[in-house]
Amino acid sequence: MTGEETTAVIGPEGLAALVRVLVARGRTVIGPTVRDGAIVLAELTDGDDLPYGWGVELEAGHYRVRPREDGAAFAHSAGPQSWKTYLHPQRERQWSADRGPDGAWAVTEDDTPPPSYAFLGVRPCDLRAIAVQDRVLAGGPHSDSRYRARRERAFLVAVECTEPGATCFCTSMGTGPAVDGGYDLALTEVVDGGGHRFWARSGSDEGASVLAELPRQPDDPSVATTARERVDAAAGRMGRTMPEVDLQVLMRETLHADRWNDVAARCLTCGNCTMACPTCFCTSAEDVTDLTGDHAERWRRWESCFDLEFTHLPGGPVRATGHSRYRQWATHKLGTWYDQFGSSGCVGCGRCIVWCPVGIDITEEAHALHAERAAGGAQGEATA
Ligand code: SF4
Ligand code: SF4
Incomplete structure (x- = not known):
C-alpha cells in the first residue's frame, strides 16, 4: 500500500x-x-x-x-x-x-x-x-x-x-x-x-x-x-482449537508416540488432505508421447506425500507405511515447515478435516499427541 x-x-x-x-x-x-x-x-x-x-x-x-x-x-x-x-x-x-x-x-x-x-x-x-x-x-x-x-x-x-x-x-x-x-x-x-x-x-x-x-x-x-x-x-466461536503449546516442539518430541499407530490404522493414505490443503505444493513431472512417437509433452501435476511413488528410490519407497506417511505430513505441516520456510505450514482452514473420507482431524491428533507427551510417553528419535 x-x-x-x-x-x-x-x-x-x-x-x-x-x-x-x-x-x-x-x-x-x-x-x-x-x-x-x-x-x-x-x-x-x-x-x-x-x-x-x-x-x-x-x-x-x-x-x-x-x-x-x-x-x-x-x-x-x-x-x-x-x-x-x-x-x-x-x-x-x-x-x-x-x-x-x-x-x-x-x-x-x-x-x-x-x-x-x-x-x-x-x-x-x-x-x-x-x-x-x-x-x-x-x-x-x-x-x-x-x-x-x-x-x-x-x-x-x-x-x-x-x-x-x-x-x-x-x-x-x-x-x-x-x-x-x-x-x-x-x-x-x-x-x-x-x-x-x-x-x-x-x-x-x-x-x-x-x-x-x-x-x-x-x-x-x-x-x-x-x-x-x-x-x-x-x-471466540471457532469450531476447533489446537493445543496451546509450541506445535513445532510437540511434533519433534512425539515422533515415537503410540498415537501415530492409532491414526495409521484409520488413514486410507488417499491423499485427499494434501489435495484440499491450500499450502501443499508438491508436484511431479510426467512425460507423454503420442502413438507416432513424433510428439512429446511434459506435464507437471500435483503430487501427494501419501502416494507410494512420492519417495520411490531404486530400493523402493522410503516411507512404505501409512504410519510414516501420515506422520511425515502432519509433522511437516506443524513442525519442520518452520525449519524450512520460517512459518507453520497449516493456516487452520479445516479443509483436511472436512475432506478426509474417514474424518481424521489434525487438531484431534495434535491434542492426543499433547496428552500422550504430558503423560510421559512419546519420547525418542525419528525413523522413517
Ligand atoms: S487445516 Fe491446516 S493442514 Fe489442514 S488443510 Fe487447512 S492448512 Fe492444510
Ligand atoms: S484424507 Fe484422511 S484418509 Fe486420506 S490420506 Fe489424508 S488423513 Fe489419510
Missing part, C-alpha cells in the same frame, strides 16, 4: 459493480458460487453468481450446503478448493516437442501469458496460505516463474469471517478471522436491521481506484463498528 487507506460502505449493488469493474479492467474474476451441492470457486461474470443465502454445515468427513434466511453472501467457510487451484494449477503443460522430417526435435515452451485474476472472497486463512505458497514457490533463488507471473498479476479481495465453520481453527494458528494486510480490497459483511452492507477498505493503490468506482451507501460509522464486533465474536 503506497497511498492512504480509503473506506466505504457498499451494498449488494456495490458488490455487483465490483465484479463488473474488475471484468471491465480485463480481469478474470474468480469467487465462490453454488454448484453441484457445494460452494466452489469458479469464474464469476455477475454479482448474482455469489452464494447469496447459502451457508455450509461442516464436520470431520462431512460437508453440506444449507440455505440461510439472512441472504448473506459470505456466511460460509472454506470449500473443497482453495486459490492454489488457480495460482498453482493441478495440471500444467510445461513444454512440448515435435520431431521434424529430418529427425530433429523442436522443443516449444508453454509460455502463454497467465490471466489477470481477481480473487473475490479470499478468507484470512487463505490469504495467509497464499503468503505461505509465495514463500515456497516464489521466495527462493529458484522461483517458479509461472506461479510468480500469476501471483504478481492477481488482485485480491479479502473477506473477513463472521461465521466460522465447525472445523475452523484460524484463531489457534494466528491467521484469522480478521485480515491484517496482503489484500487489495477487504470487505466485512454486515446483515442486520440496517440492511445488507459491506464495510470496504483499500489495501493498495489499485484497490483504492477500484473502490472509487463503486456505488456507495451513505457513510455510517456504525457499520465499521458492527463489522469489528462480528469479527471479534467470530474469533
Whole structure:
C-alpha cells in the first residue's frame, strides 16, 4: 500500500459493480458460487453468481450446503478448493516437442501469458496460505516463474469471517478471522436491521481506484463498528482449537508416540488432505508421447506425500507405511515447515478435516499427541 487507506460502505449493488469493474479492467474474476451441492470457486461474470443465502454445515468427513434466511453472501467457510487451484494449477503443460522430417526435435515452451485474476472472497486463512505458497514457490533463488507471473498479476479481495465453520481453527494458528494486510480490497459483511452492507477498505493503490468506482451507501460509522464486533465474536466461536503449546516442539518430541499407530490404522493414505490443503505444493513431472512417437509433452501435476511413488528410490519407497506417511505430513505441516520456510505450514482452514473420507482431524491428533507427551510417553528419535 503506497497511498492512504480509503473506506466505504457498499451494498449488494456495490458488490455487483465490483465484479463488473474488475471484468471491465480485463480481469478474470474468480469467487465462490453454488454448484453441484457445494460452494466452489469458479469464474464469476455477475454479482448474482455469489452464494447469496447459502451457508455450509461442516464436520470431520462431512460437508453440506444449507440455505440461510439472512441472504448473506459470505456466511460460509472454506470449500473443497482453495486459490492454489488457480495460482498453482493441478495440471500444467510445461513444454512440448515435435520431431521434424529430418529427425530433429523442436522443443516449444508453454509460455502463454497467465490471466489477470481477481480473487473475490479470499478468507484470512487463505490469504495467509497464499503468503505461505509465495514463500515456497516464489521466495527462493529458484522461483517458479509461472506461479510468480500469476501471483504478481492477481488482485485480491479479502473477506473477513463472521461465521466460522465447525472445523475452523484460524484463531489457534494466528491467521484469522480478521485480515491484517496482503489484500487489495477487504470487505466485512454486515446483515442486520440496517440492511445488507459491506464495510470496504483499500489495501493498495489499485484497490483504492477500484473502490472509487463503486456505488456507495451513505457513510455510517456504525457499520465499521458492527463489522469489528462480528469479527471479534467470530474469533471466540471457532469450531476447533489446537493445543496451546509450541506445535513445532510437540511434533519433534512425539515422533515415537503410540498415537501415530492409532491414526495409521484409520488413514486410507488417499491423499485427499494434501489435495484440499491450500499450502501443499508438491508436484511431479510426467512425460507423454503420442502413438507416432513424433510428439512429446511434459506435464507437471500435483503430487501427494501419501502416494507410494512420492519417495520411490531404486530400493523402493522410503516411507512404505501409512504410519510414516501420515506422520511425515502432519509433522511437516506443524513442525519442520518452520525449519524450512520460517512459518507453520497449516493456516487452520479445516479443509483436511472436512475432506478426509474417514474424518481424521489434525487438531484431534495434535491434542492426543499433547496428552500422550504430558503423560510421559512419546519420547525418542525419528525413523522413517
Ligand atoms: S493442514 Fe489442514 S487445516 Fe491446516 S492448512 Fe492444510 S488443510 Fe487447512
Ligand atoms: S488423513 Fe484422511 S484424507 Fe489424508 S490420506 Fe489419510 S484418509 Fe486420506
